[in-house]
Amino acid sequence: MHKFEEITVKSETIFKGKMISLQVDEVQLPNGKYSKREMIKHPGAVAILAITDDKKIVLVEQYRKPANQALIEIPAGKLEPGEKPELTAVRELEEETGYRCEKLEFITSFYTAPGFADEILHIYKATGLKKLEEPKTADEDEFVELMEVTLEKAVQLVTENKICDAKTTFAIQYAQLQEVLNAK
Structure with missing residues (x-):
């Protein structure tokens, strides 16, 4: 595990389109606290x-x-x-x-x-x-x-x-x- 790695605890797809989707992850931070990450998923x-x-x-x-x-x-x-x-x-x-x-x-x-x-x-x-x-x-x-x-x-x-x-x-x-x- 990298010292800055965030562990995904929960993941939810909010929107799924033709080209992209929007995903919100709850993550555990390196210091043990939790946060949310909003991410656009794209095929490249x-x-x-x-x-x-x-x-x-x-x-x-x-x-x-x-x-x-x-x-x-x-x-x-x-x-x-x-x-x-x-x-x-x-x-x-x-x-x-x-x-x-x-x-x-x-x-x-x-x-x-x-x-x-x-x-x-x-x-x-x-x-x-x-x-x-x-x-x-x-x-x-x-x-x-x-x-x-x-x-x-x-x-x-x-x-x-x-x-x-x-x-x-x-x-x-x-x-x-x-x-x-x-x-x-």
Whole structure:
């Protein structure tokens, strides 16, 4: 047992939706006292740093209701039950962008908001992109516009706060770092 571990005494699902559920746990703290933890349960997701042969980053713009605005992001989507993250990455890349990749490389995984959610996000780099003649269709409730920008333009969009979500900012900074390291 880790010195900070909290022991779950009781767990109750308050809401179960299509994408998330809300769970409230009663926990015993390391000092023996009790507390409640409200948690959003999420199946996990993937995001793809897709880079074209001419070194452009593939982005999508779509409306995000929780943010009440359209956001510019790297392609992403949630894991389906039992689906491996790399298969989700390939599927989401095809659905959102119409591209298939020759090479898919794992970058990292991280928790998106560990203070209240268990969502883990797996980020991949996709290269060797080829436009599909018959691309998979996006989800019926998903409306996206494709953008392809240079790394410099992507950095500018972050600097101007036109890209403001964590996964995309991380991916662009990762691409910047790779460029610096490859230049040495």
